[in-house]
Amino acid sequence: MSLVKISGLRKQYGAHQVLKGIDLTVGEGEVTAVIGRSGSGKSTLLRTINGLESFGAGSLEVDGVHVAVGQTDLRQLRLKVGMVFQQFNLYPHMTAGKNVMLAPTVVKKIGKREAEEIARDMLARVGLADKFDAYPEQLSGGQQQRVAIARALAMSPKILLCDEITSALDPELVNEVLGVVRKLAEDGMTLIMVTHEMRFAREVGDQLLFMHEGRIHERGSPSHLFAAPGTPELANFIGSVG
Amino acid sequence: MAYTFDFSSLWEYRAFFLQGVLGTLVLTVIGTVLGVAVGILGAVARAWQLPVLAQLYAGYVELIRNTPFLVQLFFVFFGLPSLGFRLDAWEAAALAMILNLGAYSTEIIRAGIEAVPNGHLEAAAALAMSRFQIFRHVVLRQALLKIWPALSSQIVIVMLGSSVCSQISAEELTFGANFIQSRNFRAFEVYLLATALYFLLAVALRQSLAWFGRRVVGGGRP
Amino acid sequence: MTDFSTWDIVRNLLMAARWTVLLSVFALVCGGVVGVAVLLMRSSRRRSLRTVAICYIEVFQGTPLLMQLFLLFFGLSLTGVEVSPWTAAGAALTLFTSAYLAEIWRGCVDAIPRGQWEASSSLGLSYVEQMRYVILPQALRIAIAPTVGFSVQVVKATAVTSIIGFVELSKAGAMISNATFAPFTVYGLVGLMYFCMCYPLSLYAKKLERTMNVSR
Numbered sequence A: 001m002s003l004v005k006i007s008g009l010r011k012q013y014g015a016h017q018v019l020k021g022i023d024l025t026v027g028e029g030e031v032t033a034v035i036g037r038s039g040s041g042k043s044t045l046l047r048t049i050n051g052l053e054s055f056g057a058g059s060l061e062v063d064g065v066h067v068a069v070g071q072t073d074l075r076q077l078r079l080k081v082g083m084v085f086q087q088f089n090l091y092p093h094m095t096a097g098k099n100v101m102l103a104p105t106v107v108k109k110i111g112k113r114e115a116e117e118i119a120r121d122m123l124a125r126v127g128l129a130d131k132f133d134a135y136p137e138q139l140s141g142g143q144q145q146r147v148a149i150a151r152a153l154a155m156s157p158k159i160l161l162c163d164e165i166t167s168a169l170d171p172e173l174v175n176e177v178l179g180v181v182r183k184l185a186e187d188g189m190t191l192i193m194v195t196h197e198m199r200f201a202r203e204v205g206d207q208l209l210f211m212h213e214g215r216i217h218e219r220g221s222p223s224h225l226f227a228a229p230g231t232p233e234l235a236n237f238i239g240s241v242g
Numbered sequence B: 001m002a003y004t005f006d007f008s009s010l011w012e013y014r015a016f017f018l019q020g021v022l023g024t025l026v027l028t029v030i031g032t033v034l035g036v037a038v039g040i041l042g043a044v045a046r047a048w049q050l051p052v053l054a055q056l057y058a059g060y061v062e063l064i065r066n067t068p069f070l071v072q073l074f075f076v077f078f079g080l081p082s083l084g085f086r087l088d089a090w091e092a093a094a095l096a097m098i099l100n101l102g103a104y105s106t107e108i109i110r111a112g113i114e115a116v117p118n119g120h121l122e123a124a125a126a127l128a129m130s131r132f133q134i135f136r137h138v139v140l141r142q143a144l145l146k147i148w149p150a151l152s153s154q155i156v157i158v159m160l161g162s163s164v165c166s167q168i169s170a171e172e173l174t175f176g177a178n179f180i181q182s183r184n185f186r187a188f189e190v191y192l193l194a195t196a197l198y199f200l201l202a203v204a205l206r207q208s209l210a211w212f213g214r215r216v217v218g219g220g221r222p
Numbered sequence C: 001m002t003d004f005s006t007w008d009i010v011r012n013l014l015m016a017a018r019w020t021v022l023l024s025v026f027a028l029v030c031g032g033v034v035g036v037a038v039l040l041m042r043s044s045r046r047r048s049l050r051t052v053a054i055c056y057i058e059v060f061q062g063t064p065l066l067m068q069l070f071l072l073f074f075g076l077s078l079t080g081v082e083v084s085p086w087t088a089a090g091a092a093l094t095l096f097t098s099a100y101l102a103e104i105w106r107g108c109v110d111a112i113p114r115g116q117w118e119a120s121s122s123l124g125l126s127y128v129e130q131m132r133y134v135i136l137p138q139a140l141r142i143a144i145a146p147t148v149g150f151s152v153q154v155v156k157a158t159a160v161t162s163i164i165g166f167v168e169l170s171k172a173g174a175m176i177s178n179a180t181f182a183p184f185t186v187y188g189l190v191g192l193m194y195f196c197m198c199y200p201l202s203l204y205a206k207k208l209e210r211t212m213n214v215s216r
Helices: A042-049 A075-080 A096-106 A112-125 A141-153 A171-186 A198-204 A222-227 A232-241 B014-047 B053-065 B069-083 B089-114 B118-126 B131-168 B173-184 B187-217 C006-042 C047-061 C065-078 C085-110 C114-122 C127-164 C169-180 C183-215
Strands: A002-013 A016-027 A031-036 A057-062 A065-067 A081-084 A159-163 A190-194 A207-212 A215-220
Touching: A002 A042, A002 A190, A016 A042, A016 A190, A016 A215, A031 A042, A031 A198, A031 A232, A042 A057, A042 A159, A042 A190, A042 A207, A065 A075, A075 A081, A081 A141, A081 C114, A096 A112, A096 A141, A096 C127, A112 A141, A141 A159, A141 A171, A141 C114, A171 A190, A171 A198, A198 A222, A207 A222, A207 A232, A215 A222, A215 A232, B014 B053, B014 B089, B014 B131, B014 B173, B014 B187, B053 B089, B053 C183, B069 B089, B069 B131, B069 C127, B069 C169, B069 C183, B089 B131, B118 B131, B131 B173, B131 B187, B131 C065, B131 C127, B173 B187, B187 C065, C006 C047, C006 C085, C006 C127, C006 C169, C006 C183, C047 C085, C065 C085, C065 C127, C085 C127, C114 C127, C127 C169, C127 C183, C169 C183
Parallel strands: A031 A190, A031 A207, A081 A159, A159 A190
Antiparallel strands: A002 A016, A002 A057, A057 A065, A207 A215
């Protein structure tokens, strides 16, 4: 069953065409890895799926919620789609626990006690049960990113979007975050990840998208694409990234 | 009884309004030119820590910045005569504005001077330029260019502040408005027009200063 | 006419200075409340609200306070309302303060990284919810230093209200100066008192600014 249906998606910044007609379906429980050079439009594509970027033409449907061109009321969409950012974006004035609890209490109007339970659950799920009362500045980058994942999960999204979530981390912290994501995938979460972690994409991804100049240049299973890239652009990209 | 607005009566007093606008402009120009001069001197004194002058300026700056302009004006006009300085309304108003802007521009320009990268100073010194030459050719223009927006804002603030000079009967716009409304008893309309004129003056002043900053201070370079 | 001692003068000035303080606090508190409303309008997504807020700020920042005071004083009395100098002074200073505070605080809100907006909107929070729980609490911390700095301007601004007869420090100074024929002393003392009120605030604002910059 397709959770995400994108057809003919286009986006333009002034004269520059950022997305030149994207067609994409993502099935439930599927892990989709998106790779490509900077400027290829991969982050923009991700951000249109939860409405952080608007699109000019085409159609977008997420778990039955249809998004029209230029739509401004995106609350329904965002209840279905969670996002984790490269820069974590944790609220510095709140503890980890409060960070996770905020959206459930405010948006879903869940009671404080129940929200706290959910928060503790989520933090335990990412391996940070003991950090409920810690402030972001007291946590390492890897820990902060895991809290960010917990924060997104607390809203029970159908899909989790990950925008280069390990790119801002010191190398030794990358694995603790990828470990959490791997577990989420194993538990059946639908994931769309923009990533530079090629090995991770190959091991965990069900579907690989290579983006080039605003289009999905190649798509297929990761193992297949890495072993035998169909186009010179992908071959070059793999060669340069390793 | 409902008040009926009557703006037509303002037209016959247009000469007084014009005179007032002119008065405000003249005061502002005098205050600005001499005030900025005082400010440049003060900025140098503080940045280079010239003995005596730096301390005097420091005290002067803090005094002006922590007291209302109205009180400074009254002190100059009513208070100084006790020391033997007799000033008429116009002179007192101008002096108060010069002193006021001088203090603020000292700090603003000083920030500009201190922001000039050390590398520039070293390069000039390496070329055997004297301190004064370095200042005149390398530092001053860069400093002024950098802080021009802040300085322009302050000049507009001082222009708007000149409104209280009406209290010592200096013949600027507010004084003119006071005079007119005492004649035609249309206080609200008169002050409304005066306010609009001040607003236009502020806009014009800001544009002129921006132009001046680009052409004269910036040297007309694209 | 009796002879006034310096102490008499100081005492009278101090009593009037209370009104300066009262008016300043009133203006800051009420101006703050109105300022938040203006800030929300200024940052609103709806263009009509933004335009109104921008015009409001432009008018109060682009015209003399004395004119604003006169317009309020004469304008309100036209509607038949009994306007005392205190009412006009309080109202005018409130509006004046609200415009400046709105702009100062807008700068603080703009200083909050975009990522905070993106993360909270991704979680489904509305604009008001974002402001209330995520943005404003952080902006508040940054806003303390410039707000304290602006309070100095408010104290100085109260002097203008003497012109419509509100008896605060400057008005008292004018009256006493006329009675004692000692303008140098009287206005000197008036200046000194304002200085004593403003200088500590200026120093505090500078100190706050330094600690803010260090902690970033």
